[in-house]
Amino acid sequence: MSVEPRAKLDLVRPVIADIQPYVPAENPELLAERLGLPVEKLVKLDANENVYGPSPRVQAALGQYARYHIYPDPEQVATRQAVANYLGLPPECVLLGAGSDEWIHLLTIVYLDPGDEVIDFSPSFAMYPIYSGLMNARMVWVPRDADFQIDVEAGLRAVTNRTKMIFVATPNNPTGTPTSREIILRLLETGRIVVVDEAYAEFASQTMVRDILQHDNLIVLRTFSKWAGLAGLRAGVVAAQESVLANLWKIKSPFNLNSAAGLAVRESLADVEYLHDCVRKVVAERPRMAAALAELDFLKVYPSEGNFLYVEVTRGDAATITRQLAERGVAVRHFGGPPRIVQGLRITVGKPEHTDALVAALRAVAPA
Ligand SMILES: Cc1ncc(COP(=O)(O)O)c(C=O)c1O
Numbered sequence: 314m315s316v317e318p319r320a321k322l323d324l325v326r327p328v329i330a331d332i333q334p335y336v337p338a339e340n341p342e343l344l345a346e347r348l349g350l351p352v353e354k355l356v357k358l359d360a361n362e363n364v365y366g367p368s369p370r371v372q373a374a375l376g377q378y379a380r381y382h383i384y385p386d387p388e389q390v391a392t393r394q395a396v397a398n399y400l401g402l403p404p405e406c407v408l409l410g411a412g413s414d415e416w417i418h419l420l421t422i423v424y425l426d427p428g429d430e431v432i433d434f435s436p437s438f439a440m441y442p443i444y445s446g447l448m449n450a451r452m453v454w455v456p457r458d459a460d461f462q463i464d465v466e467a468g469l470r471a472v473t474n475r476t477k478m479i480f481v482a483t484p485n486n487p488t489g490t491p492t493s494r495e496i497i498l499r500l501l502e503t504g505r506i507v508v509v510d511e512a513y514a515e516f517a518s519q520t521m522v523r524d525i526l527q528h529d530n531l532i533v534l535r536t537f538s539k540w541a542g543l544a545g546l547r548a549g550v551v552a553a554q555e556s557v558l559a560n561l562w563k564i565k566s567p568f569n570l571n572s573a574a575g576l577a578v579r580e581s582l583a584d585v586e587y588l589h590d591c592v593r594k595v596v597a598e599r600p601r602m603a604a605a606l607a608e609l610d611f612l613k614v615y616p617s618e619g620n621f622l623y624v625e626v627t628r629g630d631a632a633t634i635t636r637q638l639a640e641r642g643v644a645v646r647h648f649g650g651p652p653r654i655v656q657g658l659r660i661t662v663g664k665p666e667h668t669d670a671l672v673a674a675l676r677a678v679a680p681a
Pocket of ligand 1: 360361411412413414415438482485486510512535536537538544548549
């Protein structure tokens with residue numbers, strides 16, 4: 314048998330070649346440099362980060378920690394205990410990793426064989442199809458209604474013998490829409506794995522996290538990126554019954570929660586009141602920002618329970634407005650697709666002065 318020379322072979326799996334890469338928010342350092350601004354002067358409302366930053370206890374503890382040369386605890390004992398106390402769960406039901414993104418990835422590895430189906434209520438978070446696609450699973454898109462609510466009957470009709478997983482981000486990214494407990498309970502009745510992604514739960518009015526104790530097919534994801542201001546350290550939580558987590562234990566890399574992230578999580582949880590106070594400020598700013606944006610006659614504002622608002626550009630072009638705002642030092646998030654959201658903008662709720670700068674910049678670029 315003749316062997317093809319390597320140059321003639323495409324060694325990359327076709328599924329990788331076909332994947333649409335995640336397009337991240339613009340690099341703030343590069344944007345600031347281009348505008349000739351110090352980076353802290355940017356009004357950075359494009360990645361749903363916490364404008365109040367982490368707890369001061371985190372900064373202090375990271376500076377004093379003297380054991381960075383030692384591998385972190387692969388069993389995350391102290392951190393899991395602290396997170397379990399915070400969530401009101403036994404420690405066997407929580408596991409931490411490098412952001413909730415890591416858990417989305419590892420869950421697709423645990424559950425998806427080629428051809429298995431994944432239900433996604435679109436538009437929603439871009440990482441679900443990326444990781445599911447890597448496993449050669451088939452995405453089944455169930456469109457949200459005009460208000461971006463989940464159409465649960467359509468979701469149930471979409472379930473087949475090949476359906477393995479159902480993703481529900483609540484509040485949803487990018488639209489901010491919460492999904493009711495009743496809807497999630499109905500999805501759980503299918504017996505399929507229901508991943509409830511609660512990245513923004515601290516800004517919202519409900520959580521399903523303790524329902525994992527009753528439902529062995531419910532998996533809840535939480536993160537320290539948003540409410541605790543630790544996006545740069547990468548700390549996400551998966552909460553589920555011990556039998557579910559057993560499979561994730563098998564495949565997670567041993568040191569997936571690094572020492573700095575673990576320490577930052579514990580210090581954050583020792584300072585919950587401070588952080589919840591920052592959350593309360595964001596939640597208080599949300600309706601003020603919504604009202605200010607609603608006054609602009611080229612924007613339609615949607616209700617949100619996240620630390621961000623989704624607005625639709627009803628006159629002009631969302632991509633152009635995003636570029637024009639960036640030139641004025643205001644970064645907001647625009648998405649290239651799916652088509653339903655190409656005229657949408659997702660804007661993080663910041664401090665009152667951020668709202669004022671945003672509104673002033675929007676007035677300056679208002680389309681004719
Ligand atoms: C719905 C949703 N899930 C997960 C994530 C990922 O968060 P993390 O920083 O924990 O990886 C995000 C981040 O924007 C998100 O919006």
